[in-house]
Structures are given as C-alpha cells and as structure tokens.
Amino acid sequence: MxxxxxxxxxxxxxxxxxxxxxRLRRRREQLPERAQLAGMRDEYANAKSALMATQRELDVQSAEIARLESDTETVRQRRERDERLLSASTSPKEAQALQSELDTLARRQSELEDRELEVMEANEETRAGFDAAAAALADLDTRRAAVEAEIAEAERLIDAELAAAAEERAGLAAEVxxxxxxxxxxxxxxxxxxxxxxxxxxxxxxxxxxxxxxxxxxxxxxxxxxxxxxxxxxxxxxxxxx
Structure with a gap:
C-alpha cells in the first residue's frame, strides 16, 4: 500500500x-475519590448498624417502660379498691386480710416504680447514644455526598476532554x-x-x-x-x- x-x-x-x-478513560475509572468512596462503605455500614442497634434497644426499653407503667397502674387501682373495702369493712378478719394485701401491693408498687426509674435512666443513656449514632450517620452522609459530588465534577471535566478528543479524532480521520x-x-x-x-x-x-x-x-x-x-x-x- x-x-x-x-x-x-x-x-x-x-x-x-x-x-x-x-489515558482519560483510565483516569475516569481510577479517580482517587472512587477509592475514598469505597473506603467509606464499611464505615457507613458500621454507623448504620450502630444506629439500628440503639433503635432496637430504645424500642425494648420503651416497651418495658409501658409494661411497667401498666402494671403500676393496675396495682394502684387494686390498692384504691382495697382501701375502699377496708374503710367500709366491719369484719376484723376481712380487714386483716385486706391490710395484708395492701401491704403486699404497696411493696409491689414500690418495686415497679423503682424498676421503672431504672429503665427510664437507662433509656436516657440509650437515647443519647442514639442521637450520637444518628449524628455520626448524618455526618457520614454529608461527607459521602461531598465525595460523590467531587466524582461527578471530575467525570464531567474528563467527559468534556473525551468529547473534544473524539471530535478532533473525527476531523483527523476524515483527512486520511x-x-x-x-x-x-x-x-x-x-x-x-x-x-x-x-x-x-x-x-x-x-x-x-x-x-x-x-x-x-x-x-x-x-x-x-x-x-x-x-x-x-x-x-x-x-x-x-x-
């Protein structure tokens, strides 16, 4: 030829x-921000796992508080009923039985209230942990979005160079x-x-x-x-x- x-x-x-x-295509594929973003995946998974774990703990504690409140209310109502019965009773034997039950109910109510206080205090600590985990996840989301924006901008610039190179190549090829x-x-x-x-x-x-x-x-x-x-x-x- x-x-x-x-x-x-x-x-x-x-x-x-x-x-x-x-070279431009390799640079696009191997942007350092891509490795940075990939490195954040484990961090994001751990942060999300921590948030979900504290959420589950909050749910358990909330359910426990609700149960304790219900049990306490039941005991309180029972005490009020027994006190009414005791004030109206004319039988010494019945009065003695009612008083014994009232003493038992008072101890039970005290135990329930103490336990509720313990769970509420633990719930406050868990809530603080949840807020910290949520803040960490939100911060990670912000940083991840920033890296994704950097990747998008780098891709835009490289794509512009690729388009210019393709146009120049088409012009050269037309001369051959x-x-x-x-x-x-x-x-x-x-x-x-x-x-x-x-x-x-x-x-x-x-x-x-x-x-x-x-x-x-x-x-x-x-x-x-x-x-x-x-x-x-x-x-x-x-x-x-x-």
Missing amino acids: RATPRQQQLLVELQDLDHATA QGDLLALFEDLRSRVGVGAARLRAGVSEASNMALTPAELAEIRSAEPDEVVFCPQTGAILVRGFEE
Missing part, C-alpha cells in the same frame, strides 16, 4: 489521540485516505497499536530497536510506501529519526 508521508503522519496523530483517550484508515483501524483493533513512529532506530510500537537489516530494508523503501513494525505489525511511520 502507498500513502504520502503526510497521510502516514496523520496516523500517528490519530494513534496519539487514541492513547490520550485511553479510506484504505489507509481501514488498515490502521484493523491493526489497532487486533494488536492494540495501529501506527507508531520509527525514532532513532526504535519502533515505538514495540519499544524495541530494529536490527540493522530491518532498518536497511525500511530505509530503502520509497517515502510513500507503507512499512510495518517487524515485532507488532503496526504501521511504522518514518520522518522522526532526527
């Missing part, structure tokens, strides 16, 4: 753009003759490099020096003859040896 030196040089410009595009461009694209898809410079006897496609025999053969070719890297098969573009 034959192509003017200018046509061949357009290929290395295309290849440079392809390399730049690949059809059969040469088709060969370049085929080589690029198969070997990863479509065209590379020959510089100081080194193929930039393989980063290896050509043998004297290989160099002699390439240098003897006409300027418009398309030559190839012996190691990779990529189009080797001359004119960069100085």
Whole structure:
C-alpha cells in the first residue's frame, strides 16, 4: 500500500489521540475519590448498624417502660379498691386480710416504680447514644455526598476532554485516505497499536530497536510506501529519526 508521508503522519496523530483517550478513560475509572468512596462503605455500614442497634434497644426499653407503667397502674387501682373495702369493712378478719394485701401491693408498687426509674435512666443513656449514632450517620452522609459530588465534577471535566478528543479524532480521520484508515483501524483493533513512529532506530510500537537489516530494508523503501513494525505489525511511520 502507498500513502504520502503526510497521510502516514496523520496516523500517528490519530494513534496519539487514541492513547490520550485511553489515558482519560483510565483516569475516569481510577479517580482517587472512587477509592475514598469505597473506603467509606464499611464505615457507613458500621454507623448504620450502630444506629439500628440503639433503635432496637430504645424500642425494648420503651416497651418495658409501658409494661411497667401498666402494671403500676393496675396495682394502684387494686390498692384504691382495697382501701375502699377496708374503710367500709366491719369484719376484723376481712380487714386483716385486706391490710395484708395492701401491704403486699404497696411493696409491689414500690418495686415497679423503682424498676421503672431504672429503665427510664437507662433509656436516657440509650437515647443519647442514639442521637450520637444518628449524628455520626448524618455526618457520614454529608461527607459521602461531598465525595460523590467531587466524582461527578471530575467525570464531567474528563467527559468534556473525551468529547473534544473524539471530535478532533473525527476531523483527523476524515483527512486520511479510506484504505489507509481501514488498515490502521484493523491493526489497532487486533494488536492494540495501529501506527507508531520509527525514532532513532526504535519502533515505538514495540519499544524495541530494529536490527540493522530491518532498518536497511525500511530505509530503502520509497517515502510513500507503507512499512510495518517487524515485532507488532503496526504501521511504522518514518520522518522522526532526527
């Protein structure tokens, strides 16, 4: 195949753009903020777990307080009933039984009230722990949102560079003759490099020096003859040896 030196040089410009595009895509995929965000996942899971654990503890304590309040009210009502019965009783035996039950109910009410006080104090501590866990989770949400915003902005900037590179590539490709461009694209898809410079006897496609025999053969070719890297098969573009 034959192509003017200018046509061949357009290929290395295309290849440079392809390399730049690949670097941009890798940079987009490997943004340091992505690793930062991934590192926050365990922290977020732990914070959420702590919040849920304290919420469950609050629920248990609230249920316990409600039960104690109900039991205390039942005992209080029973005492009021027995006190009415005692005040109206005319039987010494019945009065003695009522008084004994009143004493038992008084002790029971005292025990219930003491237990309720203990649970309420524990509930206050748990509530403080819940508030702290909720604040920690909210702070983490804020920090995570900030990192996500940084990622979005970085992606926006890189996408703009990718779009500009794609537009520039389309313009360059339009200048290349059809059969040469088709060969370049085929080589690029198969070997990863479509065209590379020959510089100081080194193929930039393989980063290896050509043998004297290989160099002699390439240098003897006409300027418009398309030559190839012996190691990779990529189009080797001359004119960069100085």
